[in-house]
Amino acid sequence: MVPPKRKASHQHPDVMEHDEAFQDLLKEDYKGKKIHDPINTAEDKWHLLPAFLKVKGLVKQHLDSFNYFVDVDLKKIIKANELVLSDVDPEFYVKYLDIRVGHKSTSAPNTKQVILPPHECRLRDLTYSAPIYIDVEYTRGRKVIIQKDLEIGRMPIMLRSNKCILDGIDEQQMARFDECPIDPGGYFVVNGTEKVILVQEQLSKNRIIVEADEKKGIVQASVTSSTHERKSKTYVITKNDKIYLKHNSISEDIPIVIILKAAGITSDLEILQLICGSNPQYQDLFVANFEEAAKLEVFTQQQALNYVGKRVKTVRRAGAPKLSQLQEGIEAVATTIIAHLTVSGLQFREKALYISTMARRVLMTMDDPSMVDDRDYVGNKRLELAGQLMSLLFEDLFKKFNSDFKANIDKILKKPSRTSEFDALLSINIHSNNITTGMNRAISTGNWSLKRFKMERAGVTHVLSRLSYISALGMMTRIASQFEKSRKVSGPRALQPSQFGMLCTSDTPEGEACGLVKNLALMTHITTDDEELPVRKLCHVLGCEDILGVDSSTLHNFQQNSLQTSVI
Known part of the structure; x- marks a missing residue:
């Protein structure tokens, strides 16, 4: 007996609709060209430009680096600093299990928990930020307790990043938030001021x-x-x-x-x-x-x-074995x-x-x-974007938070006459404000002062220029060199052949900053990779x-x- 032919599996209506739309697109002519025709003239390339700008945008490098920081880098920093031990009580420990920005572990997918819309933060001189939640495992007496969704501070959120409420919404919804639909995003609102973290040019890390x-x-x-x-x-x-x-x-x-x-x-x-x-x-x-x-x-x-x-x-900490x-x-x-x-x-x-x-x-x-x-x-150069600089800043503040937390724990555990069982979470709440104020201060002043990494930089952030749309875009693509502007050396200022296609050949200031402040070419794409190829x-x-x-x-x-x- 010949088995009956199997019917095609039923597709979801949205998937079928998408396939039909794609088929229509294949048949459809655009400016006299089909989708599979070769693009061999300058005119054809100009027709592609609006599509590129719609998909990629002009500040994608900032958004990608910030998204990488909040989704990947934060978890790596937590993993590297996951244990807090006590010198007084060897049985005591606090272990960080996970970290999230802008949503609790119990909240629905794609939740974006921010304090107020960006425009209201501008008007009321507030910081557009979202809470940072951690999951911890710690000892209380002889019990091991797991506590979820503990807030350790607030993170300033980059506009149009995946943690921002403007991400993926249409023009009508943008109008409800009093936002311009063609505003590129890629900046922060801190204490009511729009701040851009400039791209920093550095010599390559992990490279000879x-x-x-x-x-x-x-x-x-x-x-x-x-x-x-x-x-x-x-x-x-x-x-x-x-x-x-x-x-x-x-x-x-x-x-x-x-x-x-x-x-x-x-x-x-x-x-x-x-x-x-x-x-x-x-x-x-x-x-x-x-x-x-x-x-x-x-x-x-x-x-x-x-x-x-x-x-x-x-240089070993007290109590460490020799x-x-x-x-x-x-x-x-x-x-x-x-x-x-x-x-x-x-x-x-x-x-x-x-x-x-x-x-x-x-x-x-x-x-x-x-x-x-x-x-x-x-x-031999690497461009440090907003995500990498925020990562260094958070790592420094988190390590300081951990050392203060540990000092507080040791201080309480040293007291023999405690009336109640010691709960470490009370100490976490005391120091949670340090991360919030540290991040706000760095972005609002532009001073990245990180003692642990021997990093002292001023002028990392600038107020976003709103003289015109082009000036705002120019500031978003600006690259600041670490070379001293007062030194009269031609090498770093010269236009290198290796810059072709990646950096703008004409846009640079006159005077002492000539050649040291550069701009990315508009269609440059910067990849986010934190490691060189190991051996x-x-x-x-x-x-x-x-x-x-x-x-x-x-x-x-x-x-x-x-x-x-x-x-x-």
Whole structure:
């Protein structure tokens, strides 16, 4: 018996309507062109422009970065600082489970809980903001309690972002809120004033930059490591024609061979091949570094870790256990040096390869001074948008909030004569105002003063220029350089060929800010990615991931065998 044919599955009416509309669009002509026709003339491209502006908009970079911050970055910051412990009571802890902006865990999807519409905040000199909710797990006596939807402050909300009530509404609803439908958004309303966080131009994080000072005869490769746990800078520098590793948390410069031995590469032959390859000129330049390690009698990984651990500047909190020299050395190599590469199970192979790459770049520049990096090249720059700057600000305020919270807990737990059981949530409520005032103050004054990240910047925010629609758009796409305006240097001010298509070639102020304040080209799109490719991903891309699993002894034996074979 032949089974009957199955009927087509019933589609939702909205889906069918959408499909029919799409089919109509395919049949429909627009300015004499069908949707699948080639776009090969300038006139056709001009017809596409209104559609691009409707879909993308001109301030999409600000909105995307803020959305990434509230949806992704906040959770990463909470994860990195999730535990608050007490020095007084070892049984006590507070653990942050989740964080949300603008809606409770119990509220309906797409809820946008803001205090007032933006226009009313402008008129009443208020801040357009939404509450920040966290879920916590903590101990009260011997019980473990989970508390949801605890408010720890209020976050200023960017207009037209996904937490704003203007997101995704039509022109009629916009009119009810007294808003202009063509206003691009991308700014904040703080104390009734419209404030824009200008795009900040910075040298790349987590990327090797090689510089040289010909007068002093110094070559250095530096990398600024940036993670949610820490921010630090590592240098590989030359001194008396020898190469050293330099870091702020280590009291003196460490010879490059010793740091590589500490990272597990104990074979001198392997160090030579990793850094110099088969180039005899590089080998001649580098060979003096082995002599220094031999003079200091550092031959094994343990000796190298002890050498590094002895020179670590230790600043530990009260009550923390004291570490031995070996443990200090392991911690420095694992977490402090090249901090953006994570180490699991004391496998330092990735860090050793990264340090070797930095040393090789230094050797290449010593041999050929033209190998220095151009700091003004756009590929060596990154643009910090509103989301990244807000992320740094929130992280600093949240860490301060946690330290104040912990100090308050220890103070109460020290009192032996407590009449009632201690509840940590009372302390959280005391400090919740600090985050709100900290964020409002930074955006309203434009001063990003973050002591934890050694960041002191003024003029980060400006009042939105409303002289005309074009002036408002110009301010939204403006890029502020960190270079001092008073210095009479032409390099950073020059128009670089690498800026073509990304930065506006004509719009820059006259006078001392000429070339330092730039503007994005109107159709530039900025991606939001907080990480560079680590060594593991890079090796995967290059198809040489096997090198990460090869240990020093295997490689050494292979080299010895290959040498014997070549002699025979």
